[in-house]
Amino acid sequence: MTPNVWSNIAADTEIEFCLATVDPNGAFTSGITRTQTSQTSFSIQTDNMKSSSSGGIDPWDQDDYLNIWVCDLSGGILGYATPPSTFNNPDDGVVIGYRYFGTLGTVQAPYNKGRTATHEVGHWLNLDHVWGNGGNCGSDNVNDTPTQEEENYSCPAFPHNANSCGTSNSAGDMFMNYMDYTNDACMNLFTIGQKTRMTAAINQYRPNLLNHNLCSNTPPVPSWNCLNGNCIDPLNGNGTYLRHQQLSGSLLLRSRHTTSL
Numbered sequence: 001m002t003p004n005v006w007s008n009i010a011a012d013t014e015i016e017f018c019l020a021t022v023d024p025n026g027a028f029t030s031g032i033t034r035t036q037t038s039q040t041s042f043s044i045q046t047d048n049m050k051s052s053s054s055g056g057i058d059p060w061d062q063d064d065y066l067n068i069w070v071c072d073l074s075g076g077i078l079g080y081a082t083p084p085s086t087f088n089n090p091d092d093g094v095v096i097g098y099r100y101f102g103t104l105g106t107v108q109a110p111y112n113k114g115r116t117a118t119h120e121v122g123h124w125l126n127l128d129h130v131w132g133n134g135g136n137c138g139s140d141n142v143n144d145t146p147t148q149e150e151e152n153y154s155c156p157a158f159p160h161n162a163n164s165c166g167t168s169n170s171a172g173d174m175f176m177n178y179m180d181y182t183n184d185a186c187m188n189l190f191t192i193g194q195k196t197r198m199t200a201a202i203n204q205y206r207p208n209l210l211n212h213n214l215c216s217n218t219p220p221v222p223s224w225n226c227l228n229g230n231c232i233d234p235l236n237g238n239g240t241y242l243r244h245q246q247l248s249g250s251l252l253l254r255s256r257h258t259t260s261l
Helices: 115-124 192-205
Strands: 066-071 079-081 094-097 225-227 230-232 258-260
Touching: 066 115, 079 115, 094 115
Parallel strands: 066 094
Antiparallel strands: 066 258, 079 094, 225 230
């Protein structure tokens, strides 16, 4: 639970994601793709999960979608993300090891409550770790998070590292913050300052996420162009056919772990 000392700055970020129902071609999608691959694992060094040519799958347009790749991630890390930028980055998005994604299936404790995604999307929206990027007792560029000596693991008892970093902070580390490294069950808050920073990142770097409706409740109806006995998916949500033409075949809907605000 959130300690009383920070209860007044624990924020409802009011940032919600939904599975896309429209893909980049304008066709219906469930928002999830599943890629069969001979690649046994993927790495942060190569980003090979982000390319079909290296056994992964190509991203959708970064301006319209949050791409999330869930894969067998090597190197002992739970996940990683690209921070927002004014530069075009075709590999923009979040990567999460399949053992640390969601709450069901092959997910493994203590990272089995979906907090890895919360943490990495925080980075994707310009949040730093609570101990800062400049080393121990660094700044995370958020005013209402206490200066913290280092990352935390497991689930410490409160208060933890009180009066560290040469401050008079008797509450110690905000180890329950989503931007620390503690167990999923121990994490429970973003602060008002972090909310402000994430909202600013959306408005400055990712504004197009607010200007479309790619997860509408009324997605385009998939249809086929069927002429002279040949059926071709037009990939645009529309299709034509000759009257009295007999139709046959099946439609494979393919999608990805892709979400849109």
